[in-house]
Amino acid sequence: MVSKKLIPLLSLYFQLLSVYKNIFKKIGGPYLRQNKYSIRKKKKTPRKLALQLVLFILFLVTNASYSQGFNWEKLKTEPYRGKQDDISFINENEGWYVNGYGNIFHTTDGGINWENQLQQKGSFFRTIGFIDKKHGFVGTVGTDYFPNVTDSIPLYRTIDGGKNWTPVSYKGPYVKGVCAIDIVKEPYINHGKLDYKTHIFAVGRVGSPANFMKSTDGGETWASKSMNKNCKMLFDIKMLDKNIGFACAATSKDISQSNALILKTEDGGDTWKEVYRSSRPFETTWKASFPSTKVGYITIQSYNPNPDIKQQRVAKTYNGGETWKEIDLIEDNSAREFGIGFINELHGYVGTVNSGFKTTDGGDSWKPVDLGRACNKIRIYRNKEDQIYGYAIGVNAYRLTAPVDKNSSE
Numbered sequence: 001m002v003s004k005k006l007i008p009l010l011s012l013y014f015q016l017l018s019v020y021k022n023i024f025k026k027i028g029g030p031y032l033r034q035n036k037y038s039i040r041k042k043k044k045t046p047r048k049l050a051l052q053l054v055l056f057i058l059f060l061v062t063n064a065s066y067s068q069g070f071n072w073e074k075l076k077t078e079p080y081r082g083k084q085d086d087i088s089f090i091n092e093n094e095g096w097y098v099n100g101y102g103n104i105f106h107t108t109d110g111g112i113n114w115e116n117q118l119q120q121k122g123s124f125f126r127t128i129g130f131i132d133k134k135h136g137f138v139g140t141v142g143t144d145y146f147p148n149v150t151d152s153i154p155l156y157r158t159i160d161g162g163k164n165w166t167p168v169s170y171k172g173p174y175v176k177g178v179c180a181i182d183i184v185k186e187p188y189i190n191h192g193k194l195d196y197k198t199h200i201f202a203v204g205r206v207g208s209p210a211n212f213m214k215s216t217d218g219g220e221t222w223a224s225k226s227m228n229k230n231c232k233m234l235f236d237i238k239m240l241d242k243n244i245g246f247a248c249a250a251t252s253k254d255i256s257q258s259n260a261l262i263l264k265t266e267d268g269g270d271t272w273k274e275v276y277r278s279s280r281p282f283e284t285t286w287k288a289s290f291p292s293t294k295v296g297y298i299t300i301q302s303y304n305p306n307p308d309i310k311q312q313r314v315a316k317t318y319n320g321g322e323t324w325k326e327i328d329l330i331e332d333n334s335a336r337e338f339g340i341g342f343i344n345e346l347h348g349y350v351g352t353v354n355s356g357f358k359t360t361d362g363g364d365s366w367k368p369v370d371l372g373r374a375c376n377k378i379r380i381y382r383n384k385e386d387q388i389y390g391y392a393i394g395v396n397a398y399r400l401t402a403p404v405d406k407n408s409s410e
Contacts, residue, residue, distance in 0.1 A: 142178075156173040170222035181237075182200040185198055201213070203235070246296070261284075295362075296316065299350060302336065314327050
C-alpha cells in the first residue's frame with residue numbers, strides 16, 4: 001500500500017495538475033489561436049511550461065518533506081576545549097576523528113564508542129582521510145602557528161587501520177602544514193573486473209605558505225608543489241574527479257588584507273585559475289561541498305572586527321565552478337562560518353562559531369540547527385544502496401540520522 005506520508009504529496013500533485021489544466025485553458029488556447037500559422041512549432045510550448053512548473057513545484061515540496069526527517073545526533077566523545085578539525089568514515093560504522101592535542105580516535109559502531117589510537121604530544125592533527133579499513137592519512141598544521149606545536153612533519157600514513165603511523169616521503173618543496181585531504185577513486189577495468197585507482201590530494205596551510213600535495217598511486221608516492229603564486233593560504237580541497245577540483249584559499253597571509261579566494265584546476269592540480277574573489281578585506285574561504293558536478297557551495301569566513309559588518313555569506317556555483325555568486329546566510333558579526341555539507345543540490349548545512357544552519361531550498365533561506373559550536377567539517381556520504389549517512393565535528397562530534405518511513409510497508 002502507499003505510505004501515509006505520500007498521501008498529502010499525491011493530493012497536492014493532483015491539485016497542481018488541475019491548476020495546470022486551467023493554465024492551459026486560459027493561456028494555451030488563446031496562444032494557439034493567435035499563432036495558428038506556427039502551430040507546429042509552438043503549440044506545445046504553453047503545455048510544456050505549465051507541466052515544468054508543476055513538476056518543479058512538486059519536486060520542491062517533496063524535497064522539503066523528505067528533508068524534514070534528517071537530524072543531527074550528538075555523539076559522546078572525549079571533552080575538548082576548542083575546535084576539532086576533521087572526521088572521516090569509510091562506511092556507516094567505521095571512522096576516525098582528530099584534534100589539536102595530537103589525538104586520533106577510532107570507532108567501529110557509528111560513534112557510540114571511541115578508541116584513542118594515538119596521542120602524539122606536539123602534533124596538531126588538522127585533517128584525516130581513509131581509503132579503506134587499513135590505509136589512511138593524517139595531516140598536521142605544522143609549527144610556527146599554534147603554541148606548543150613542535151611536529152614539523154606535514155603528513156603521516158597508516159597501513160594497519162590507524163594502529164601505527166609513519167611519516168610520508170614526498171618529492172618537491174617543503175610543505176609547512178596540511179589542512180585538508182581529499183580522496184578520489186577512479187574506476188577502471190582490471191583484467192576483466194571493475195577496479196579502482198586511488199588519487200589523493202592535500203593542501204595547506206592556514207597562516208601560509210600555500211602548498212599542494214598529490215599521489216596518483218594510492219599514497220605509495222607523493223609530490224608537492226608551491227602554490228604561493230596563486231594564493232597565500234589554503235584551507236580545503238574538493239576534487240570532482242582526478243582532474244577537476246577546487247581549492248579554498250586566501251589572497252594574503254595578512255588577514256586584514258585578505259580576500260576570500262576560490263581556485264579551480266582541470267588537470268589534477270598542475271595548473272590553477274581564479275574563479276572567485278571577494279571584494280572585502282578580512283575574508284577567506286574555508287570549506288567546500290559539491291552535491292553534484294554542477295552545483296557547489298563554499299563557506300566564506302569574515303574576521304572583520306567592525307561590529308557593524310554583520311552579513312555572513314556562502315559562495316554558490318550553478319555551472320561546475322566556472323562562476324560563483326554570493327548568497328546570504330545570516331546578519332550576525334559573531335557567526336563566523338566553518339564547515340559545510342549538502343545532501344543534494346537544495347538541502348545542506350553550515351557550521352558556525354555558535355551553532356549551525358540548515359537550508360532546504362538551495363540557500364534561499366536558512367534555519368538554525370544544532371551542530372554544536374565551531375562545526376568545522378561536515379561529511380555527507382552515500383552507501384552502496386545510495387542511502388545517505390553523515391558525520392560532523394567541531395567542539396563535539398555529530399551523526400546524521402536519515403528519515404525512516406515507518407509506514408512504508410502499509
